[in-house]
Amino acid sequence: MSLTDEERDRLADVVRLQPTKNGELQDAWEMESGSEVHGYLENHLKEYYYRDDDSLIRATAAANDLVDVEPGIEPDAVAKGGVPETIRVPELESRVVDVLAGPDERSQSVVRVLNALREAYDADPEVDAVRRALRSLERKNVVEVVYRTVPTFRLAVDRDEITVEIEA
Secondary structure, three states: OOOOHHHHHHHHHHHHHOOEOHHHHHHHHOOOOHHHHHHHHHHHOHHHEEEOOOOOEEEOHHHHHHOOOOOOOOHHHHHOOOOOOEEEEOHHHHHHHHHOOOOOOOOEOHHHHHHHHHHHHOOOOOHHHHHHHHHHHHHOOOEEEEEOOOEEEEEOOOHHHOEEEEOO
């Protein structure tokens, strides 16, 4: 199957963002709904993606070979429940890793992470963007959730055990 330029670009997003959800692709592709994302995947990229046991979207080996981007994670490590050695993430996710509590520290709420980002980087991301970044890192097995009054987050691994690369 020959892919158009748009299909190839969107397939690269799937490879880069995996494991991902409809909502992340909806944001990346500026679509109106998760249903629209699902329809696009089924109609244009059906051969190149699958959903894992947790219904997360992952690229097939053929998709990885077709596009010239680095996968967001080592596919086998996270699929088997392990922590990847290297992750490639957007700048906000990289910054979250920098400010987030370590595995032996008290977990932090989304608002506390937002305030840490503001202090460390003199930046003011939206709270929903911070929440999405935390959940994306959770899906990559780099962040764990601790449920208290509200969900709180901390690194699942020591910072020196993982390499964080900012994607282009």
